[in-house]
Amino acid sequence: MGGEVETTDLPSDAGRVIDVAPTRGGLLLLSEEGRILLWEAGARTCRELARGSVTVPDGSEPWCGREQTRRLHASRDGAFAAVVIDYGRHGEVYDLSSGAVTLTLENDGHHSDTVPFSLAFTEHDGRNVLLHRRQWSLIEAVDPATGEVLAAMPVEEESADWSGYFQGALHLSPGGTRIASDAWCWHPAGRPVAWNLGPWLTEGEGAWRTGNGWAALPPCEYYWNRPMAWLDEDRIVIGGLGEDEEEIVPGARVFDVSRVETDQWGHRNPVEVATFGGPEGAFFSADGLLFSAGAGGLGIWDPVAGARTGSVPGFVPTHHDALAGHLLAFDPARGAIRRWPTSGSRR
Known part of the structure; x- marks a missing residue:
């Protein structure tokens, strides 16, 4: 099922690496000292x-065990990168052709310690676009070269469908036509949108x-920062079965956000097209398959x-290099990358 796992040591001149980000030109590395390096x-x-x-602020107190950590993001073409503090407030955007800081990021800090920093690169009309959380509930799109605001969510309106959500980690669909936020809302309940x-x-x-195709998935009490991946431009899969954090068991729920149905209270909800138990850990997707990074290794679904079709014991990926067709397991303690090709998984 698929190919062999290949292990490669990181370059010794990189020093201690704390995160990686795939690009078309190679793998970007973020060093402990804050250097952004290209490894071709x-x-x-x-x-x-x-x-x-x-840097992570001294004395930062984790909320429910969520430690503030630096995270590296990159545009697909490798022209821009961003370093942000997950469960924090700050970040920077860099033009990698010059090394210049083009944008300093700061959200308003309102419950920012509950979610990873909302950020994703995408492309539109032939240009790179950066999506990021400006305020707790608002995502805006900017030009990463200049900081020019290209589009913003409307300012909060109590009656608007999109009001009241604390925006979380952003997940871009494979073709870049949709974005999902692993958000939560009071009182509190995780509710991806x-x-x-x-x-x-x-x-x-x-x-x-x-409405802009707005879709809110079912809420789950006290449960967000959950596994999530797009299967294609319409179907998104989220991890965990249950309606409360204390009841969650491993599993996957698949929703088609292009289709809606009206429930007994008159709410319009995306259609749930599949539900099955088993997948746990981070989710990834390629070629219509779901990959789950459980503690014992990779599951292929x-x-x-709703059936498991294969596994790769001992391989627990942390990143997806969709351009190269690999899942990556970054091991900072060993200073190595393990790669496994997703091609050939459907047999």
Whole structure:
């Protein structure tokens, strides 16, 4: 099922690496000192592209065990990178052609310690676009080269469908047509939400007058920061079965956000097209399959049949290099990357 797991030591000149981000030109590495390095395929060394100043504040208190950590993001073409503090307030964006800081990020800090820093790179009309949380409930799209605001969610309106959500980790659909946020709302309950990117980035706030494809998935008491992955442009899968954090068991729920049904209270909800037990850990997807990074290794699942079709014992991926068709397991303690090709998984 798939190929062999390949292990490669990180270049020694990188020093201690704390995160990685795949790009078309190679793997970006974030060093403990804040250097952003490019490690090209087959190279034994890496080269510095930028150096940042983002650090975790001294004395930061974790909320429910969620430690503040630095996270590296990158545009697909490798032109831009961002370093942010998950469960924190700050970050920086870098032009990797010059190493310059193009944008300093700061959200309003309102319960920011409950969620990873909301950020994702995408592309629209041939240009890179950065999506990030400006305030606790508002995502805006900016030009990563200049900081120019390209589109923003409308300011809070109590009656609006999108009001009242604390935006969390952002998950981009494979083709970049939709975005999902692992959000939560009072009192509190995790409730992932998704919306269309194309109309919003083209029309701005005007796209929200007709809903902009807004979809709110079922709430789960006290449970967010959950496994999540898009299978395609319409179907998204979220991890965990149950309606309360204390009742959650491993499993997956698949929703088609392009289809809605009205419940007994008159609410319009995305159609749940599959539910099955088993998957746990981080979720990834490729070629219509679901991959789950459980403690014992990788599970491979057919999300239509709800059946496990394979496994890779001992391989627990942390990142997905969709451009190269690999799942990556980053081991900072050993200073190594393990790769496994997703091609050939469907047999």
